[in-house]
Amino acid sequence: MWGALQQKSGLATLVSSLKHGQVLERLVPMAFTPSRKLSTAAKEMTVRDALNSAIDEEMSADPKVFLMGEEVGEYQGAYKISKGLLQKFGPDRVLDTPITEAGFTGIGVGAAYYGLRPIVEFMTFNFAMQAIDQIINSAAKTNYMSAGQISVPIVFRGPNGAAAGVGAQHSHCYAAWYGSCPGLKVLTPYSAEDSRGLMKAAIRDPDPVIFLENELLYGESFPVSAECLDPSFCLPIGKAKIEREGKDVTITAFSKMVGYALQAAQELEKEGISAEVINLRSIRPLDRATINASVRKTSRLVTVEEGFPQHGIGAEICASVVEESFEYLDAPVERITGADVPMPYAANLERLAVPQVEDIVHASKRACYRAVPMSAVV
Amino acid sequence: MTTMSTARIPPASSPCIARKPKASSNTGKLPRVYVKPGWLRKDLMGSNLRFSEFRSAKLPCSPLTVSAIASASELVKERIETKSELLVTREEGLELYEDMILGRSFEDMCAQMYYRGKMFGFVHLYNGQEAVSTGFIKMLKAHDSVCSTYRDHVHALSKGVPARAVMSELFGKTTGCCRGQGGSMHMFSKEHGVLGGFAFIGEGIPVALGAAFSSKYKQEVLKDEKANAVTVAFFGDGTCNNGQFFESLNMAALWKLPIIFVVENNLWAIGMSHIRATSVPDIWEKGPAFGMPGVHVDGMDVLKVREVAKEAVARARRGDGPTLVECETYRFRGHSLADPDELRNPAEKAHYAARDPIVSLKKYLIENNLANESDLKSIEKKIDEIIEEAVEFADASPLPQRGQLLENVFADPKGFGIGPDGRYRCEDPGFTAGTAQV
Numbered sequence: 001m002w003g004a005l006q007q008k009s010g011l012a013t014l015v016s017s018l019k020h021g022q023v024l025e026r027l028v029p030m031a032f033t034p035s036r037k038l039s040t041a042a043k044e045m046t047v048r049d050a051l052n053s054a055i056d057e058e059m060s061a062d063p064k065v066f067l068m069g070e071e072v073g074e075y076q077g078a079y080k081i082s083k084g085l086l087q088k089f090g091p092d093r094v095l096d097t098p099i100t101e102a103g104f105t106g107i108g109v110g111a112a113y114y115g116l117r118p119i120v121e122f123m124t125f126n127f128a129m130q131a132i133d134q135i136i137n138s139a140a141k142t143n144y145m146s147a148g149q150i151s152v153p154i155v156f157r158g159p160n161g162a163a164a165g166v167g168a169q170h171s172h173c174y175a176a177w178y179g180s181c182p183g184l185k186v187l188t189p190y191s192a193e194d195s196r197g198l199m200k201a202a203i204r205d206p207d208p209v210i211f212l213e214n215e216l217l218y219g220e221s222f223p224v225s226a227e228c229l230d231p232s233f234c235l236p237i238g239k240a241k242i243e244r245e246g247k248d249v250t251i252t253a254f255s256k257m258v259g260y261a262l263q264a265a266q267e268l269e270k271e272g273i274s275a276e277v278i279n280l281r282s283i284r285p286l287d288r289a290t291i292n293a294s295v296r297k298t299s300r301l302v303t304v305e306e307g308f309p310q311h312g313i314g315a316e317i318c319a320s321v322v323e324e325s326f327e328y329l330d331a332p333v334e335r336i337t338g339a340d341v342p343m344p345y346a347a348n349l350e351r352l353a354v355p356q357v358e359d360i361v362h363a364s365k366r367a368c369y370r371a372v373p374m375s376a377v378v
Numbered sequence: 379m380t381t382m383s384t385a386r387i388p389p390a391s392s393p394c395i396a397r398k399p400k401a402s403s404n405t406g407k408l409p410r411v412y413v414k415p416g417w418l419r420k421d422l423m424g425s426n427l428r429f430s431e432f433r434s435a436k437l438p439c440s441p442l443t444v445s446a447i448a449s450a451s452e453l454v455k456e457r458i459e460t461k462s463e464l465l466v467t468r469e470e471g472l473e474l475y476e477d478m479i480l481g482r483s484f485e486d487m488c489a490q491m492y493y494r495g496k497m498f499g500f501v502h503l504y505n506g507q508e509a510v511s512t513g514f515i516k517m518l519k520a521h522d523s524v525c526s527t528y529r530d531h532v533h534a535l536s537k538g539v540p541a542r543a544v545m546s547e548l549f550g551k552t553t554g555c556c557r558g559q560g561g562s563m564h565m566f567s568k569e570h571g572v573l574g575g576f577a578f579i580g581e582g583i584p585v586a587l588g589a590a591f592s593s594k595y596k597q598e599v600l601k602d603e604k605a606n607a608v609t610v611a612f613f614g615d616g617t618c619n620n621g622q623f624f625e626s627l628n629m630a631a632l633w634k635l636p637i638i639f640v641v642e643n644n645l646w647a648i649g650m651s652h653i654r655a656t657s658v659p660d661i662w663e664k665g666p667a668f669g670m671p672g673v674h675v676d677g678m679d680v681l682k683v684r685e686v687a688k689e690a691v692a693r694a695r696r697g698d699g700p701t702l703v704e705c706e707t708y709r710f711r712g713h714s715l716a717d718p719d720e721l722r723n724p725a726e727k728a729h730y731a732a733r734d735p736i737v738s739l740k741k742y743l744i745e746n747n748l749a750n751e752s753d754l755k756s757i758e759k760k761i762d763e764i765i766e767e768a769v770e771f772a773d774a775s776p777l778p779q780r781g782q783l784l785e786n787v788f789a790d791p792k793g794f795g796i797g798p799d800g801r802y803r804c805e806d807p808g809f810t811a812g813t814a815q816v
Contacts, residue, residue: 103626104584109588113585
């Protein structure tokens with residue numbers, strides 16, 4: 001999986017510089033947690049372990065939480081996220097389902113109507129399309145249709161978006177689809193800390209939560225603080241995180257693209273452009289306040305996402321910024337998205353179909369009027 | 379003693395019906411009825427009979443053409459003939475009568491109100507099918523749950539949701555059972571265990587399965603012995619071709635969930651006849667294929683439905699798993715109030731109108747001296763008053779306020795996110811007054 005390798009090498013550089021404690025200061029979101037600093041001797045955790053530990057702890061804390069999905073039990077999880085859970089909690093709480101997305105999603109929703117707290121795993125969110133009727137019509141809308149009588153405390157989780165070389169039907173990003181539906185909360189973690197905190201928040205939340213993970217991030221390691229490792233750790237839903245402060249251009253991203261944006265920011269730094277990188281964390285509700293505050297500071301915006309361009313996350317952010325911070329913009333909003341084509345299989349075409357670090361760098365430079373406009377084909 | 383007749387009854391000794399011995403009914407188990415495969419198809423293909431005509435026609439008993447729709451109807455008939463026992467007491471009979479009259483009067487009033495413009499959108503009426511709702515739901519306890527489709531008014535009423543709450547909901551008033559936010563197709567009541575109200579057919583079945591699952595989970599994992607609630611899922615013949623139906627049958631039998639799948643086979647899915655849409659029209663036959671009993675019952679006869687319901691509910695509550703019950707029934711009106719209902723044969727409609735469940739029950743009660751005309755008339759009068767009062771209440775109720783638009787989207791309203799001032803939008807006092815910006 002060369003795509004994963006490429007990604008890994010980029011992050012390895014980032015992580016190694018973290019170990020030297022140099023870049024650490026800049027990564028501390030000062031606006032977000034005012035008095036805490038990450039310990040320089042930070043423990044590292046993969047996203048996979050972060051998710052596993054979060055689900056494990058929440059299942060231990062509340063017997064109403066249970067996990068269901070394909071291969072979550074005996075197979076230890078299709079991507080090993082639920083490793084060890086069957087052994088620990090037994091087959092009553094970790095259920096291997098038949099390949100019936102619509103059916104078992106509906107079962108999860110019905111159980112949630114009655115106060116249980118299911119975590120429904122989709123092997124990928126592509127398969128969730130077979131269950132989308134249950135997600136939208138039975139889960140998202142029920143609290144409203146029943147006028148608050150029946151809430152649906154359910155979490156739908158699984159990998160979303162492109163992996164490497166998996167073809168058109170396995171690479172679709174659903175952030176925009178679910179992000180447009182009222183009644184849902186949509187979360188997109190990036191780091192291990194995001195994964196732990198947001199997963200716990202999702203499980204504790206009384207509303208249906210779509211938890212969009214990324215297959216290529218599962219194996220990535222991130223430093224985690226002692227606070228993050230605490231079982232009661234939780235991140236608020238609806239608040240974005242400023243991963244890197246800057247003053248020249250705002251770059252918003254979510255999920256895997258946060259890593260790319262951070263790399264792009266490093267490259268831009270060399271050219272004298274100070275980029276502020278925002279990790280959205282929450283697609284719905286979108287943290288428009290943070291995004292707008294950042295744009296009012298920098299006056300330029302680049303949105304990055306892996307999904308298709310039309311009606312995407314970037315479109316919504318752009319509209320939000322134009323509505324609320326129009327006078328502050330010094331340049332048109334730049335959107336970096338996946339190509340408007342079904343994901344090709346060939347490795348070189350796939351590379352062209354997803355955003356790369358260079359694309360983010362070029363877009364940021366364009367926003368700063370420092371580059372000649374590029375054509376669609378790089 | 380009169381019994382309500384099914385269309386045709388084959389001789390019990392017919393070679394083409396394989397059935398478990400009657401003793402099994404004493405142990406509380408429902409018989410599995412196995413039929414020679416292809417019996418119905420061959421006959422239909424040979425004679426071009428429409429399904430409804432076939433059911434009412436008298437055909438000679440031959441190995442391939444005899445109806446094997448024996449099962450529960452037969453069982454009940456035999457029980458009646460051999461034991462000479464009344465199927466209900468006076469109180470039970472009057473309760474059933476009142477519930478069916480409530481359903482019928484309510485639906486008739488809905489039609490009136492719709493044509494007067496008080497009700498709008500999609501309204502699907504239940505006239506003619508009351509025996510199924512009453513037969514099953516009156517066998518349930520208060521903590522059991524019912525899950526339905528868009529034809530859900532009468533299910534809600536039978537389960538105990540007050541008529542005025544349902545009427546207000548249909549008028550779109552804030553005093554409705556869902557505060558006017560659900561409407562005709564989305565009746566929910568947590569208090570009465572009504573899970574909806576789903577517009578997409580097949581959608582409610584897995585949700586009902588989830589309710590049954592939660593029952594089992596609470597018993598086994600949370601060790602709550604009192605959590606023995608049973609769920610009944612109502613849906614139609616059209617749904618039985620939908621993938622979610624089969625997925626649910628599989629998982630219900632696999633995990634032995636306390637659910638009863640009740641098929642209200644009224645032979646029509648809007649204008650699509652069941653026979654034109656289904657390769658094997660006997661829906662009850664699909665139960666054994668998934669490992670559960672499949673039972674067919676005359677859905678125009680509330681007493682027969684009740685007998686089947688009794689056993690199916692007991693089976694589920696015992697932990698023996700799901701049952702698939704196909705109720706042959708008929709809707710007297712069109713699919714919805716917007717349906718011109720041109721495709722159905724008037725002879726077919728007349729045939730079923732003659733089997734009106736309310737008329738049949740009335741006849742049974744009177745002939746068996748369980749009630750007299752004046753008892754039944756007083757029930758009808760009482761129901762009329764309830765319905766009138768419900769309409770007055772709904773008329774007088776206020777429309778929802780502006781601020782209600784944004785309410786109940788989330789159980790945790792922080793889901794609306796953070797406003798431009800950096801605070802959560804739901805903390806803005808203008809939010810629920812409907813004046814805040816979203």
